[in-house]
Amino acid sequence: MKEVNSKYKVLFVCLGxxxxxxxxxxxxxxxxxxxxxxxxxxxxxxxxYGGHRGELPDRRxxxxxxxxxxxxxxxxxxxxxxxxxEFDMIIAMDDQNYEDLRELAPSxxxxxxxxxMAEFLKARKMSYIPDxxxxxxxxxxxxxxxxxxxxxxxxxYICHLNQ
Numbered sequence: 564m565k566e567v568n569s570k571y572k573v574l575f576v577c578l579g580x581x582x583x584x585x586x587x588x589x590x591x592x593x594x595x596x597x598x599x600x601x602x603x604x605x606x607x608x609x610x611x612y613g614g615h616r617g618e619l620p621d622r623r624x625x626x627x628x629x630x631x632x633x634x635x636x637x638x639x640x641x642x643x644x645x646x647x648x649e650f651d652m653i654i655a656m657d658d659q660n661y662e663d664l665r666e667l668a669p670s671x672x673x674x675x676x677x678x679x680m681a682e683f684l685k686a687r688k689m690s691y692i693p694d695x696x697x698x699x700x701x702x703x704x705x706x707x708x709x710x711x712x713x714x715x716x717x718x719x720y721i722c723h724l725n726q
Contacts, residue, residue, distance in 0.1 A: 573607075574642075574646055576609050576610065577656040577694070578611055579614065579696075580612075580639040581619075585635050587680065587714060589637070604721060609646065611663040616640060619638065619639075620639075623700065627707055631707060650676065652676055654680050655680065656692040658691055681713070683714075683716040685716055686709075
């Protein structure tokens, strides 16, 4: 990874930090635990909008994730400028999140840490992870399918990067 005692840190970002990004965090943390890498890789999530600060993920997302064995307990928070210093990768769920993060980035180096989640999608061809909030229960399942694929591929990418 980076330094001997330093964890590689990933931040997942969506709009409100109540659906996609906490689900990505939960799935990614599950993969990290399954592979015994908790001492080397860490994840968190945040939103570009702070209106849900302190809330648990949307009940529908928690239920859909729990059905697949992922417990989502993260409390919503808004992205801060310090996140660009603390995290090695910042992963945006869609183009608007990506653009908002690029505007918030305090430097070119910080902006270079920002990636689109869909970059790690292999099972389907999509350019972004859709917001399931208004999609109904099927939307939550679709988003979890996409995030499971992305998170596995992201994990493998990080492991390969830091060999």
